[in-house]
Amino acid sequence: MSEHTIEATGRSVEGKGASRRLRHAASIPAIVYGGKAAPQPIQLDHEQIWLANKHEWFYSSILNLDIDGKVEPVLLRDMQRHPYKQLIMHLDFQRVDAKQAIKVAVPLHFLNVDKSPAGKASDVVVTHELNEVNISCLPKDLPEFIEVDLAELTLGQTVHLSELKLPKGVEIPELKLGKEHDVAVAVARQGRVEVEADSAEGATEAEAAAAEVPAAKVEKDEE
Numbered sequence: 001m002s003e004h005t006i007e008a009t010g011r012s013v014e015g016k017g018a019s020r021r022l023r024h025a026a027s028i029p030a031i032v033y034g035g036k037a038a039p040q041p042i043q044l045d046h047e048q049i050w051l052a053n054k055h056e057w058f059y060s061s062i063l064n065l066d067i068d069g070k071v072e073p074v075l076l077r078d079m080q081r082h083p084y085k086q087l088i089m090h091l092d093f094q095r096v097d098a099k100q101a102i103k104v105a106v107p108l109h110f111l112n113v114d115k116s117p118a119g120k121a122s123d124v125v126v127t128h129e130l131n132e133v134n135i136s137c138l139p140k141d142l143p144e145f146i147e148v149d150l151a152e153l154t155l156g157q158t159v160h161l162s163e164l165k166l167p168k169g170v171e172i173p174e175l176k177l178g179k180e181h182d183v184a185v186a187v188a189r190q191g192r193v194e195v196e197a198d199s200a201e202g203a204t205e206a207e208a209a210a211a212e213v214p215a216a217k218v219e220k221d222e223e
Contacts, residue, residue, distance in 0.1 A: 004057055005064040008042040028088050032065065032074060035095035042067055049088055057144050060106040062096055073139065075104065096139050105132045106143060110186065112151035118188035124155050125191035129184040133172060141169035150186060159186040
């Protein structure tokens, strides 16, 4: 698991006015909570966070939050963005206890679809039904992503949640809720069925319309 450090500074002044002044100064107000310590208001450099937020690890990895030289492991739990500006308004971080399991949504990386029988067929469409999956594990076992190898995928085949190969110590809590929660992750479908059906329907309508034209002409001629 890669390590990522985020620099932060403690802040003592809170409130909407203080947060507004921070944003004008290109900083982001944030809060760190959880564990045995009290919630701590902090501020972060907007440019640093803006660059970090473009990477998957920012959302699914344990971050080393360096607050005035004191480092503690945290998870990003919430991010508030401006509705139309490229501006992050606020962040929530949760402290991580090495001995307690955490629940995190991690991204799925789909591999080898182009090498699969389904991927090589021109009339087959492979769809990704999920882009991420919620897992539970100890902090030390947290993966940045989970690989889904589709090398053997064939037409009509569905890869379900229960078929994912999870790293050691990682589980999917949703699967404990029953078979109906074993949802599809990837599906290989016939790609031209709907197109051909639409074409056939369109041709039938065109033939019917063409058949009506001579009849109308005949009636007019008879008048």
